[in-house]
Amino acid sequence: MSNYQKHPKANVKVRRFPKAFVWAHAINGLAFFALYITALPMYTDFFNWLYPVLGGPAMARLLHRIFAVVFIMPTFILLIFSPKFFFQWMKELITWKKRDLQFFSEFVKELFGFKFKHIKQTFFNAGEKINSVIQIFCAILVIASGFTMWFPEFFPRALVQWGYFLHNVGFGLGIAVIVGHVYLSVVHKHSRPGYSGVVNGKVPAWWAKGHYGDWYDEEVKKGNFPDLDDPKRKKGA
């Protein structure tokens, strides 16, 4: 158990994500997974056995289209119910500082269980930002190319042809990054505690402070979060 977990306020939870995000993320994740499953047998013969499971190629394609619509919805959910968060997110994505770069070297150590130290991060750490950027990029690719594939009659042939390629690129890249994302959130021992953030929007305060120090401190100043640093420890630190 970490020091913080042994801390008296170890059970304190803070709100990291708004409800709208929780929903949006859940829908998005679900849709992504569904799209992934329904696309797999189209992508490679290795997964052809999935067709019978999915109710045949035609049904797989129908489901794929249904989930494609679902996949697009979260953006609008966020925009409508929590635009503030949305824009904060976007702002973070375009804000890059030195610590973001430092993060990566430490992250690799953390990932593989070596000794590492926390580089103070804002709301999103650099890894999450990269994840977001790539996912957004991939989402735009697959959504845009998806349209040309779904409704080829409304687009120039060349665009449709490139659409197939781009859909594939977006999918390949996206899925690669998602594998990491999912691993970190549900398996890796250090990031796992944050998982509750996408379930109910709240995360352990100690974990938040550890991973997103700058953000946590700011929220403390604003009086939103409890100050976890009790004076006793502060000294020794």
Added chain:
Amino acid sequence: MTNHWNDLQHTDCALIIGANPAENHPISFRWLTKAKENGGKIVSVDPRYTRTSAQADVYAALRSGTDIPFIGGMINYALENNLIHKEYVAAYTNGSFIVKEGYDFNDGLFSGYDETKRAYDKTKWAIETTEDGKPVKDETLAHPRSVFQLMKKHYSRYDVNTVTAVTGTAKEDYLKVCKTFCETGKVGKAGTIMYAMGTTQHTVGSQNVRIYAILQLLLGNIGLPGGGINAMRGESNVQGSTDFGLLFDNLTGYLGAPKATVPEHATLKGYLEKETPKTGYWSNKPKFVVSLLKAWYGANATAENEFGYQFLPKGNKNYSHINLFNAMYKGELDGTFLFGTNPVVGGPNAGKEKEALGNLKWMVAVDLWETETSSFWQKEAGSDPAKINTEVFLLPASASFEKEGSVSNSSRWMQYRWKAIDSRGEARPDLDIIHELALKLKKLYANSPKSADKPFLALDWNYGTGEEPDIDLVAKEINGYDLKTGNLIASFGALLDDGTTSSGNWIYSGFYPEEGKNKSKNRDNKDTGGEHYLNWSYAWPMNRRILYNRAAADPSGKPWSQEKAVIWWDGAEKKWVGNDVPDFKAVTAPTEPGGTGAFMMNKDGVALLFAPTLNDGPFPEHYEPFESPVPNAFSNTQLNPAAVVIEGDFNKKGDKKNFPIVATTYRVSEHWQSGSMTRNQEWLSELAGHMFVEMSEELAKEKGIKNKDKIIVSSARGEITAYAMVTKRFKPYSVSGKKVHQIGMPWHFGYKGFATGDTANRLTPHIGDANTTIPEFKAFLCNVRRAD
């Protein structure tokens, strides 16, 4: 056809005029493509650049209705440039014959014209004869009254400038045609002229064909492989239908029908004396007539009753299509049988023909589908059923694949066909329908004392006892029997005029010479030499594949050239040999009397450059169509003076002021005739599903019409709506310096079937050729405008 389809591959030049075989007789292009591979040329002459033109080496445009100037100019060109085969002309044509004083030609009229009758006295066009009736000849062809010189004089008026000013052809194109085709006047070369309805469906239709024949004779192209004049028939069995007397003025086998208007025809003796030439193969006519009467009336035909000659109806009118419908229009006919015919789409001035049908008391239509004609009384046809009293019976007929029998193609090949599938529903073959009708009527008339019913009762109708006739008995009757032995007769050479032989159609006699040997069933596709395939089916007469093939050899019996050899005289064997059946007496040596008579059907054994037999002149002369946008540049005689004009409401005439555009009709590959067979076929309707009118970009611009627009075409007789097909393949003509537009349209459409559209023949006139009364479908006046 003088030659046959396969033989087209031997041509050095095919002049295709009045026809569009690439579209309408596509199989000809199988052979023309081979001809091209062998270095042969194709010349296409047509008002419009067609798919045939696309395959041609030379294309020349001509305004519809100007074939005679076009070919007349070629005759003049050949004569002027000495490109003719003079030896051939001297030996095998009547070019050397001297024409009697009395023949004259002046301002478009030949001597002997009677304006009130619109007819000529043909005796004014006689040939000088010696005391024993032989023609007087000058084989140097120099005599000023020789046919050759008169012809030369006649066509000297057809100089290139005058001709192209009339036809609207570009001069350089015209000269290219002349040069290319007249090359075939050389020995060793053969040119063919291929034509179809674009030639014949004119007021000068017969003379159009005549002038082709003259050109071909001058170039020595008749009788040779790759030569001839070849009529491409409009349907698979139209050759058979004319062979079997379906023309209104023929008995079976091109024996003229007796007429009440000819006093000599009152008796068989008189008829035969009047109609039988003293010389030539037609001198055998009495044998053919009597054998025909024996076939029809059997034991009821005896020497005592003139072999039943009096059973034959002797008409006093012209019973052509136009005149029949005129009579119907005037209420003179009670009823009609229509076997596979659809005049509401296919007849000229079809709107009037539809009206005429309403004057009938009854109509029996025998067809595969309900056609526009058998449904003429319906609301969809624009009729008021309540006002029409015609009782219509529609008998479903079998298609060709559903019955057995023969068809005769353009090559004169009688080809037997077997039934492939059973008929559907109640459909029956025409033959069965006629058979049952005949038997029932015979029963009904059995005790009739009326003399009018006698011919019917006298008919020898022995085709078996079943409901279906025994078609083999029909075939045998056509071939004929030796009535003394009861055996099948070997050939028409064995027919006699004493009532001891019979033959239902003398020209086919020999196709079934003995039991079990129906040669129309022959299917040996081994080449027997010259690609004539003599053991494939049977070509009348006597399985000859190239008519007049004696002319392929010189007078001494040697082939003019080895390249174009067909038959030749074998002095050792003392007979004509070669790769075709000689169209000649096989044992008559060249030196014997008649040994050079290559055209043995004609009384002097020669071909007729000068034909005193036609109704409208011994030489073809240009007259403008019934409706024309220009005056006749060759004379002041505007219209064929012998063409019969029906005046009044039945045949309104359009003037060039209101209808300045020349129009013609044609067919497309996918549809057959009035379309009742093909517009009911989905795959064909899909390919050619819309009524269209082709016009030049220039005309479209003048009229503010864009491609695919709906337009209205009007003539003095009616209006139709169609799609505009604006094409580069039609160009306006410059006729005597004046711009003349022409349009063209398919005539297949009607309101029944899958592919529907307005009927082009609503626009065409009720006027016919002076000899055959074939309607002038191919040149009339109209106007066009946008439909909206």
Added chain:
Amino acid sequence: MAKEYVKYVDVTKCDGCRACMVACKNWNDLPAEPTEFLGSVQSHAKTTADTWNVLQYIEHENGKGDLDYLFRHSSCFHCSDAACEKVCPENAISYTKYGTVVIDQDKCVGCGYCVQNCPFEVISLKTYKDKNGKEYRKSHKCTMCTDRIEEGLQPACVTTCHTGAMEFGDKDAMIQKAEQRVKEIKDRYPNAMVYNPQGVGGTHTVYVLAEKPSVYGLPENPKVPTSAVLWKDYAQPIGKAMIGATTMAVVGAFVANKFFSKKAGNDAEDGGGSHE
């Protein structure tokens, strides 16, 4: 290697009779479709799912200002390097031993990737309704009558062609024939050429064209679309590799974590270090 065949089409011998179109419908039992008037005698703008070959009619004014009326029997080219085969996600499209390219109707799911990627635009989708009224689609094109070839017959269109504009035979012989024919017709058609585009590895329908390909609406240098090559030869394999690689990385991370955790005897998140 079984014998490869080629359908040889000499457009200069074609007289536009369209018997090939009817023969195709007849053999393949294809229904008629309603057709619009197109302003020429051409019946269909291009091939469709129910019309596997279409005769083109082209009025072309050549360089000399003369009018040429050109015809072309147009249908599937049966490319050696077929884009349709490449992009089909269901492996429904395959090459036969004769060199023809065929669609397995049982495997086809109607996704239309082949339709979009064919450089000659000869493939089309057809919508069907099953017995429950549910719509589904299948992709169709000329099969070169592979079912006839299997029985030793020639394609129906070739058999019916009466002018010899079409022939069917050994690939090399047909290509040779085409080259010879072009020489023969150069006088009449100076732009005549053999159309056997190498961009798609050569085709199993080889044309003698009277004019440049563009006159017939054909691509001058057709090839498998670059996008399809990148997609199928690069993006897809790389994508598969990336999924594999990240998965391996995750597995590696998991194992490594377990390993180091045991060694360290604790699972302290901060690696024993401090934030400060």
